[in-house]
Amino acid sequence: MTTPGSPRKADGRAARWAGQRERRRREFVEAGLRAIARHGPGVSTEQIAEEAGVARTRLYKHFAGATDLQRAIAERAGELITTEFTPLWDPPGAPRQMIEHAIGAHTRWLADHANLYRYLTRHSLSGHSGTRDVVADVKTAIARQLTTLFERYLARFGLDTRPAEAIAYGVVGLVESSTARWLENPRDLGEAELATLLARWTWHILDDTLRTGGVELDPGKPLPSA
Incomplete structure (x- = not known):
């Protein structure tokens, strides 16, 4: 049996967080594709965030800036x-x-x-x-x-x-x-x-x-x- 705060539980939480973060990244990328189709090649980060239904600052919790988002798209x-x-x-x-x-x-x-x-x-x-x-x-x-x-x-x-x-x-x-x-x-x-x-x-x-x-x-x- 593991105790609270043990490495195994910490590793499990980290894995779940990593999986959730990756899922959210994929969702934002799909929103980016929809925003590009809607607004054209000059789409802004704000428009992608709007398509995803979040504030732009939320995007940057999952991407290291605009270039990282562009790379993922x-x-x-x-x-x-x-x-x-x-x-x-x-x-x-x-x-x-x-x-x-x-x-x-x-x-x-x-x-x-x-x-x-x-x-x-x-x-x-x-x-x-x-x-x-x-x-x-x-x-x-x-x-x-x-x-x-x-x-x-x-x-x-x-x-x-x-x-x-x-x-x-x-x-x-x-x-x-x-x-x-x-x-x-x-x-x-x-x-x-x-x-x-x-x-x-x-x-x-x-x-x-x-x-x-x-x-x-x-x-x-x-x-x-x-």
Whole structure:
């Protein structure tokens, strides 16, 4: 039996407090995401606190300043993006279907979360020490996955796999920069139209690489197993 004030009871209280503090941090981060969607990328700490239903000073009991809050929001956004894009790495079907599915998911997510994307971009460029650049992280993760996928298929067709990384990063740059600009100035171009254009351009890049190696594919027919 332990006595009042014993180390075991103290450790239990500390663990419960740590768990409660972490739960409250998550709640405030989710409130931050809602506030960004409501108020835009220039959301203030006061607006996040209002969304959470607390005074701003309460936020700072759980975060070491605005930068810590921004970092936590960025980390949560990174988790959401990773979850959204994970199914894209086992693409079924024909090349055209695979490309349209992947690019459609990318442009759709950015269109649906435009304020969050702008918020992440703004804070990644702010120069705040320790603030995670989620946009760069996601682009790198997608490019690496595509590199692996392209290498597998180039090898399957007996082609040089060295260009795979350059192609992957080029495709990611094309899609991300085009969609980012479209968010700011759509010029009466719908999201589905943009995705269709980007999918067509991406296929032309891949088709040129294959044809240079003497391989011609029908983009409407399923690929052989890689």
